[in-house]
Structure formats: structure tokens, C-alpha cells
Amino acid sequence: MSRRTRLAAALLALAATAAIAAPPAVQALPEDWYPESVAIGPDGAFYVGSWRQGAVARVKPGAAPRAEVLVKPGANGLANGQGVLVDAKRQALWVCSGNSGFTTVPQTPSALKRYDLATGTPRASYAMPDAGYCNDLAQDARGNIYVTDSFHPRVLRLAPDATALTVWKESPSLAGEGPYKGLNGIAIDGGRDVYVSLVAAASHLLRIGLNADGRAGEVTRIEAPRVMKNVDAIRAWKPGRLVLFESNAFGDGPYGGQVTVARIDGAKLGLQTVVAGLNDPSSGAVLGNRVYFIESKYALLFKHKDEDAAIPRGVPFDIQSRALPPD
DSSP states (O other), X not given: OOHXXXXXXXXXXXXXXXXXXXXXSEEEEOXXXXXXXXXXXXXXXXXXXXXXXXXXXXXXOSSSOOEXXXXXXXXXXXXXXXXXXXXXXXXXXXXXXXXXXXXXXXXXXXXXXXXXXXXXXXXXXXXXXXXXXXXXXXXXXXXXXXXXXXXXXXXXXXXXXXXXXXXXXXXXXXXXXXXXXXXXXXXXXXXXXXXXXXXXXXXXXXXXXXXXXXXXXXXXXXXXXXXXSOEEEEEEEETTEEEEXXXXXXXXXXXXXXXXXXXXXXXXXXXXXXXXXXXXXXOEEEETTEEEEEOOOTHHXXXXXXXGGGSOSSOOEEEEEEEOOOO
């Protein structure tokens, strides 16, 4: 690609971004939503999965957006709504469905679900092999979907038009500690590397090379200067920059979560806090120079594992935002 062509493409991308009106700083979600993941469509609409309701809400862009339930509770066997991904090219909405309980809908085996992006109509379901747990997902330029497995140290892949998930990379190097020895968040940086996080709190991320032929390369530890508080989701921001959503899911107290910018420098991470004191910020998305994030408030569920009637009703949830630091 010539420099002139690259410049033209960059200008077109900038114009497309500018055409999307900046969303409000705070956007309300349905009550008792207990959100787990957030994605943004090309038109600026937000798609937010519910861990408790087994559903996906959409917040359309506009001066006073209102959340609508796009994927109905339990549709296509959706239970714990985990990672959400917008596939604009195929007009598809991809959602990881977990089986951790705490839901208002029936539990089903963990799977990757596909829905129509416009209507929320179910399109397909892809079982997790070996009773795995579908946690989060990312997509490469070829349309491949990559899925983290929280029960196994591996990343699965669904190729375009494939009928089943297959193992893309499995290695003891991807294993963590604790009851969930597998992976959590995932992002693809510049089409060259796949970054994943462990379910357990750790002082490193893991980088998997993405070869030109699509095969997985070696696993490398990227060391951070401190223990990160359960990196629940990862978003690629710009080359060499990631945004980390540290939910503090297994930490003490409900307000230890934070959103962090990570600067990749070889095999090291530089960390800069964007916002702290959050109540389980399990995910978010980047639009322009702002990060949009949720607070999942999972402690309200975990306190009442076997007594659903004791779970508080009418709990408010929203999408918040902060400016990202200048490079």
C-alpha cells in the first residue's frame, strides 16, 4: 500500500469517527442488568451483555439514548452473558454464554452464540469443546473469532463459515492459579499479536504471536510493575497501547476496580491509571479519545448464591466514560 493510499484510508477512518456524535458521559442501562461486557458498533451504538438476565441491551446514539433489550433473556440458550463482539461486516453480534449460575434464565452449557446485529434474532450456537467456558472474544482482519477459555489454558478460534470452534493455541504457559486456571480477556494489537489475561490476579499479561498464515506463535510473558487486579477485559487502543479493565473480582471490598492504560515496551508493561475506586469494572470500549466502561456490582450477587430472593431488586447500572491520557 502506497503512502498516498494509506493517508487516504486514514482520512476516511477519521471522517467516519468524526461522523459519530460523542455519546453522553453517562448512559443508563436497564435495572438489575449486572453487565459483563461492552462493544461499540460502527454507528456508535453500545451493546451490553447481562450476566444475570442472559440478554443483550443496545443503546443507540442520540441526544437522549434509551437502552433497549435487543437479545431477549435466554434467547438461543444464552445464560451468563459474557464477552460481546460486533461483527459489522457480517451484521453479526457474537456473545459468549457462560454457565456460572446467578441468572434469571435457565443454565445451559457454555457456548459461543451468534445473533443478527440489527434485530437480535438468534443465528447460531457453537459449543465449547471439553466442557470449556467461553469468556471473551476478539476478531482479526480475516474475520476469525478468537475465544478465551476460563477452564483450560487455551484460545479457541472460529474461522469464517466454520461449523465448530477449534483449538488455536493451548499451552501450560497460558495456565494460571486458582479454581479458574484458564484465560479471561483478549485483544489483538495491530493484527500481529494476541494479548490475553488470566482469570487469576497476576503481574503479567500473555502475548501470543499471530503469524502471517494465521497460526499461533510462541507465548511470551509481558511483565507489569505490580499485580493487576484481575484483568477482566482488554481493548486494543492504538499500536503498543492497551486499555485494561481490572475488575478486582477476587479482591477485598467492592470498590477496588480500575481502568488502566498499558504501554507495551518489549516484554514490559507501563501502567497508567485512568479511573480507580470502581465497583467491578469488568469491561469497556474505546471510542476516539475516551474509554466507556461499566461497573458490574457482582458482589450483590455473590453474597446470595443460594438465595435468589435476597438479591437486591431495582439496582441501577450505567455506562460511564473518561478521557484517555494523551500519548
